[in-house]
Structure formats: structure tokens, C-alpha cells
Amino acid sequence: MNIGFIGFGNMAKTIANGLINEEVTQKERVFFSTRTKESRQKTEKEWGITGVESNQAVIDSADVIILAMKPHQFDEVLQPLTIPKEKLVISVAAGVTSTKLEEHLSKNQYFRVMPNLNAQVQASMTAIVENKEVDSRQKEVVETLFSAIGEVVFIPEEQLSVFIALAGSSPAIVFLMIDTLARSAVKYGMSKDTATKIAAQAVLGSGKTVHESATSPWDLIDQVSSPGGITVEAILNLMQSGFSGSLIQAVDKMVEKDNKLSNN
Ligand SMILES: NC(=O)C1=CN([C@@H]2O[C@H](COP(=O)(O)OP(=O)(O)OC[C@H]3O[C@@H](n4cnc5c(N)ncnc54)[C@H](OP(=O)(O)O)[C@@H]3O)[C@@H](O)[C@H]2O)C=CC1
Ligand SMILES: O=C(O)[C@@H]1CCC=N1
Structure with missing residues (x-):
């Protein structure tokens, strides 16, 4: 062909x-x-x-x-x-x-x-x-x-705008997350290359777990968050600082932009 x-x-x-x-x-x-x-x-x-x-x-x-x-x-x-x-x-x-x-x-x-x-x-x-x-x-x-x-x-076609946000554009958001995680580790003396590989593998594995497990992401958060442990500190901190709200807004912005382009 x-x-x-x-x-x-x-x-x-x-x-x-x-x-x-x-x-x-x-x-x-x-x-x-x-x-x-x-x-x-x-x-x-x-x-x-x-x-x-x-x-x-x-x-x-x-x-x-x-x-x-x-x-x-x-x-x-x-x-x-x-x-x-x-x-x-x-x-x-x-x-x-x-x-x-x-x-x-x-x-x-x-x-x-x-x-x-x-x-x-x-x-x-x-x-x-x-x-x-x-x-x-x-x-x-x-x-x-x-x-x-x-x-x-x-x-x-009506679902394409939200699909673009969820999958067409979202790799950029995930790349930002991997880079930010890695950069945060650089602060503690790890090399950027090593930190990036580690963060990328953690993200890759998390996606695979969601794909292959019958458990919802919400329940998986609980499985990682040991009582009185380390992870729950991050989850609560991100909730307080509006992490989910920022992502929701980002999706809204992408849908809005695709609609704007589509109406031109
Ligand atoms: N990047 C992504 O992750 C994704 C992009 N898309 C879609 O893919 C499309 C392209 O995006 P992307 O690859 O990022 O853009 P790029 O800017 O990287 O590429 C655009 C290409 O179009 C060429 N071009 C511009 N005008 C003409 C013309 N008159 N005749 C022939 N070729 C022309 C450019 O040529 P030149 O090199 O000479 O400037 C360039 O090769 C977009 O419509 C985008 O919505 C969809 C999903 C994901
Ligand atoms: O940013 C863009 O407009 C294109 C569409 C999805 C990914 N890149």
C-alpha cells in the first residue's frame, strides 16, 4: 500500500x-x-x-x-x-x-x-x-x-474533543509530570537521567497496573498509601493544593480550544 x-x-x-x-x-x-x-x-x-x-x-x-x-x-x-x-x-x-x-x-x-x-x-x-x-x-x-x-x-465525532484531551494531548501532561518528579529528585542529588528513568518506569508500571487490574485508580491510591506512611502525605498535600482541580481545568481548556478551532 x-x-x-x-x-x-x-x-x-x-x-x-x-x-x-x-x-x-x-x-x-x-x-x-x-x-x-x-x-x-x-x-x-x-x-x-x-x-x-x-x-x-x-x-x-x-x-x-x-x-x-x-x-x-x-x-x-x-x-x-x-x-x-x-x-x-x-x-x-x-x-x-x-x-x-x-x-x-x-x-x-x-x-x-x-x-x-x-x-x-x-x-x-x-x-x-x-x-x-x-x-x-x-x-x-x-x-x-x-x-x-x-x-x-x-x-x-462529538467525543473527539474530550478524547484529544484524554489521549491526544495528555502525553504532554504526563511528560511534564515525569520531568517534574525527576527534577525534584535532582534537588536531592540524583542525576537527571537516572531520576527520569525511574520516574518514567513508575508511570509506565502505574498505567499497566490500571490496565490489568480490576481495581479502580481510586482504590489503588489507598493500596499505596500505608496508614501513617509517606504516600498519604503527598496525596493530601496535592489535594490541598488543588492538583485535581488543575487537571480538570486543563481538560476544560483543551476541550474549549478544540471547540474554538472546530468553529473557525
Ligand atoms: N504533535 C502531536 O502530538 C499530534 C498532532 N496531531 C495533529 O497533527 C497535525 C500536525 O501536527 P504536528 O506534526 O505537531 O505539526 P508540525 O508543525 O510538526 O508539522 C506540520 C507539517 O505540515 C507541513 N505543512 C505546512 N503547510 C503545508 C503546506 N501548505 N503543504 C504541505 N505541507 C505543509 C509543514 O512543513 P514544513 O516542515 O516545511 O514547515 C510540516 O511538515 C496537526 O493538525 C495536529 O492537530 C494529532 C495528534 C497528536
Ligand atoms: O496540540 C495539538 O493541537 C495537537 C493535537 C493533539 C496533540 N497535539
Whole structure:
């Protein structure tokens, strides 16, 4: 399957890397375009894949086209293109609604998909927005592509804003938490590298425990918090200083921003 990317920044590179590593496609079958020649040439040199000179050339070369530009670039990019109806188009952009995509694409040829940066390690949590107009073969293609880079869930479009907060953007929050935990240990003399590895493994294990245990996170907090012990000091301190409130506000801000982008 030839896969084309329009826009080849952080997200597109992450997806392409996952698809090549998982042998869903081969380097020779990946094509991309960027805004600037410099970025295209640099990526070609570093990645050994084919950059093409125009966005139309991506459409012409690929069976599946992944739109991975910034949301505000969509109209400008899609307007001049001729996209045959048999090509499957996947948009990974936040804030570019189905209604917006249908200004440029047929109802039965596209999916909105929201992966996350953890696709780098085949651990994305990806949402595919349900589209009842596409056929089962296209659905299978999109599911196969994104299952290669992690977990996949089908959701209605109304839930995408909150999904972005929960999974598309949340890696940044978790990275902030890992970095802050590690930095706090540096204060006590541990090296940043060691502290980061330790904090990352603790976070990785905690996610795995939640996944694999029938116990809720709330009950797991109690299991770690020995009576009169150390953990409960932190939990109560975080509760007093508004940790949960800050996270709730952060989710609200992300949903608000996605709605704002979607209404533009
Ligand atoms: N980063 C993430 O974790 C996630 C991002 N997304 C979505 O992915 C999309 C891309 O985000 P991200 O990768 O972070 O952004 P980047 O800024 O890293 O990449 C954007 C890419 O688009 C290219 N581009 C801009 N204008 C054009 C154009 N006219 N024609 C062709 N290519 C163009 C840029 O080219 P050049 O290099 O020359 O500037 C660049 O390669 C966004 O819509 C975002 O919502 C979704 C999930 C997670
Ligand atoms: O920050 C953004 O807009 C994109 C969407 C999800 C992750 N990155």
C-alpha cells in the first residue's frame, strides 16, 4: 500500500516510523510533501524516503493519504487539489471537523483519526471517528494502519474533543509530570537521567497496573498509601493544593480550544 503524507512534521514522522517498523508498508512506498523545500530535503536525507515537490504529487502517488498539516492550513492546502474518489484520506488534525473536510472530500472517502506521540513506540491510543458512509474495506484499512502503532477505538465525532484531551494531548501532561518528579529528585542529588528513568518506569508500571487490574485508580491510591506512611502525605498535600482541580481545568481548556478551532 502506498502511503502519502501531506505535512511531515512531528505527528506524520511518528506515524510513518511506526508503519515502517511494523512492516505495514516499506520506505519505498511512503511519500510526503512539506511547506518548505529545506524541510523536505532534510527529511529525505535523514529518513531515506521520497519527498515530492507538490501536494498533488502525494495524492497521485499514494493509495492512502494522511493529512498532517496544522488545522489552519487545511483550506489553503486542500482547495487546489484534485483528489479522486477512490483514494482514502485520513485527517489527523484536531479542530478540522467532518463538515469542514466535506467541503473538499466525498463523504465516503475519509476518516478523522486522532493518534498520539506514543505511536513512536507502538503505544498510541488512537481514536477513529465513526463514518458510516465508508465501506468495510476502507474501515479495515484505517483500523489496520493505526492498530500497527498502538490501540484503536472508534468513537462518535462529538467525543473527539474530550478524547484529544484524554489521549491526544495528555502525553504532554504526563511528560511534564515525569520531568517534574525527576527534577525534584535532582534537588536531592540524583542525576537527571537516572531520576527520569525511574520516574518514567513508575508511570509506565502505574498505567499497566490500571490496565490489568480490576481495581479502580481510586482504590489503588489507598493500596499505596500505608496508614501513617509517606504516600498519604503527598496525596493530601496535592489535594490541598488543588492538583485535581488543575487537571480538570486543563481538560476544560483543551476541550474549549478544540471547540474554538472546530468553529473557525
Ligand atoms: N504533535 C502531536 O502530538 C499530534 C498532532 N496531531 C495533529 O497533527 C497535525 C500536525 O501536527 P504536528 O506534526 O505537531 O505539526 P508540525 O508543525 O510538526 O508539522 C506540520 C507539517 O505540515 C507541513 N505543512 C505546512 N503547510 C503545508 C503546506 N501548505 N503543504 C504541505 N505541507 C505543509 C509543514 O512543513 P514544513 O516542515 O516545511 O514547515 C510540516 O511538515 C496537526 O493538525 C495536529 O492537530 C494529532 C495528534 C497528536
Ligand atoms: O496540540 C495539538 O493541537 C495537537 C493535537 C493533539 C496533540 N497535539
